Amino acid sequence: xxxxxxxxxxxxxxxxxxxxxxxxxxxxxxxxxxxxxxxxxxxxxxxxxxxxxxxxxxxxxxxxxxxxxxxxxxxxxxxxxxxxxxxxxxxxxxxxxxxxxxxxxxxxxxxxxxx
Amino acid sequence: xxxxxxxxxxxxxxxxxxxxxxxxxxxxxxxxxxxxxxxxxxxxxxxxxxxxxxxxxxxxxxxxxxxxxxxxxxxxxxxxxxxxxxxxxxxxxxxxxxxxxxxxxxxxxxxxxx
Numbered sequence: 001x002x003x004x005x006x007x008x009x010x011x012x013x014x015x016x017x018x019x020x021x022x023x024x025x026x027x028x029x030x031x032x033x034x035x036x037x038x039x040x041x042x043x044x045x046x047x048x049x050x051x052x053x054x055x056x057x058x059x060x061x062x063x064x065x066x067x068x069x070x071x072x073x074x075x076x077x078x079x080x081x082x083x084x085x086x087x088x089x090x091x092x093x094x095x096x097x098x099x100x101x102x103x104x105x106x107x108x109x110x111x112x113x114x115x
Numbered sequence: 116x117x118x119x120x121x122x123x124x125x126x127x128x129x130x131x132x133x134x135x136x137x138x139x140x141x142x143x144x145x146x147x148x149x150x151x152x153x154x155x156x157x158x159x160x161x162x163x164x165x166x167x168x169x170x171x172x173x174x175x176x177x178x179x180x181x182x183x184x185x186x187x188x189x190x191x192x193x194x195x196x197x198x199x200x201x202x203x204x205x206x207x208x209x210x211x212x213x214x215x216x217x218x219x220x221x222x223x224x225x226x227x228x229x
Contacts, residue, residue, distance in 0.1 A: 033215070095215065102165075109159070
């Protein structure tokens, strides 16, 4: 059974460019999460969706960041324009809330470097 | 807002020994969930163990167990018979039902010494 799939695994871009990160959740899961991991701020939630609807986007840093979930099997996180301070590892996770189980399964992450 | 504190930035232990990682949290909620995640050098986040606050019994998963002290707001992870593959960053995390947001601690880097 495939886990959460993220692409690309590594991305290097120049400041000012648009960056799109992609995520395919585990089939059947109905919640999807985008997290960012940096040395300074640790792991922090950016946004999460339930049944393709954004529920909590309070962690999205600013208008340069946007996330979409057009269907149950795909989500994107876009940064436009990118800045060096956006360099981080971005994780996508998915879960199926069932009988009180709230286990989130993480993808391998995308390491973003903005120069 | 909930906060999660891991006061041990780094720990090391000899292979086959037992090690305990500390985690405390602050919340006004009575019902919530607590998790330990492992992040090995591959950086994949792996769920180790989960505890529901309404359950008095401590969760156990093979060599991993927790000591959940609700009144003290403490949630420590014990790893028995430690193995080289246990070398990783360990993150404690909190979740409030109704909002699936995970709030993570800063992590403890655990090294198992051969």
